[in-house]
Amino acid sequence: MTLKQAAERSRGHIERLEPTFGARVAKWYSELLDKKIPALIYCSVRTPEEQEELFSRGRTKSGTKVTNARGTPAQSLHIHGKAIDAVPLARSSTGEYFTAWDDELTYGVMRKIGEKHGLRFLEWETPHFEDANVSGWRELVLIPKKEIQKVVNKKASSIAKKNPWSSR
Secondary structure, eight states, X not given: OOHHHHHHHHHHHHHHSOHHHHHHHHHHHHHHHHTTOOEEEEEOOXXXXXXXXXXXBTTTBSSOOOOSOOTTTTOSTTTTTOEEEEEEEEEOTTSOEEEOTTOHHHHHHHXXXXXXXXXXXXXXXXEEEXXXXXXXXXXXXXXXXXXXXXXXXXXXXXXXXXXXXXXX
């Protein structure tokens, strides 16, 4: 692939992200390109079904394990638009670019620059970068207790007002 194709594909993934996270990823990606560090964002948002398919690899389907995050419940920040998978690119003798999955040195630089832009990487999932402003998937799927209590209190008071005998 050409560097232009990689950049177009990467920007397409950035556009799919949750807007505030996407803006930080865009700055990170631009900084990589400005520093002549070619990279490809090859995955951003996934559906719960896509995530569950990845989770099943190496478990109920053949292949090696890809992720520890289930699709249901939505345990991956990809489902929430707050994660990307990116890989460094290397240039071939013909001038084309190819994925350099084992380029730990470049991954290290990508991670260091990512930290500056609020991206966190997972040591056990090399190409994965996620929103460092989120503690984890539970923060995004669990309703805070205060919010639950507001809903419960609102429903209880509305039932009692309409049907005073309903609580007996």
